[in-house]
Amino acid sequence: MRDLARALAGPEPFADINTVMRAHRSRPMQAPVIDVGEPLKADIRPYTPFIQEIEPPQLPEQPPIPQTDLPQTQRRRAGLPDPMEEADFGSPQYQALEDSVAGPMITSPGKVSENFRAEEFACKGTGQIKIDPRLVSGLERLRKILGRPITITSGYRTPEHNRRVKGAPNSRHMTGEAADISVPGMSPAQVAEAARKAGFGGVSAYGGHVHVDVGPERTW
């Protein structure tokens, strides 16, 4: 290694040119012998794959969601029967449905109460059905008070249809909570009065119809 160091170092810096020339003549340049020492040995260790076994986290057990509490759309997707089809009017199941504030909506055709069918409430523009069961039970009460059949002139309205018929922008027809009704042989004022007795929150007589809804108590 010393030979190599000398060879690489070369002549002393600022050495007298004659001294350099003399040195060169007396000892002609030779290819430096490079001592590489022991050949390098690769550090070879047996390969151990790094596999960590991960235990799945233990989650607390969730109570199953009662099938009757599922929203209507989820029930349909899960292939569960329509609660209204299963419900026997007057059964605790139906009562629970009727009492729920934002309970499942009626969305499929068929008989929904003693005197009403879901189709009567369908959107006049799209045929879609969305009915708050409280609206149906309110209309049944009203029918008993009046003792006459009720004609539903407008029930559910999709937001698009509501715009087309120039309904109020916050109309409860869009949530399936309202109906416009008429009763042959009775004035709108008479029907409106009976509707308040039947427990409807929103009641308004206009243009030959009476608007009823299950929203908070009000009139306009």
Ligand SMILES: [Zn+2]
């Ligand atoms: Zn209305």
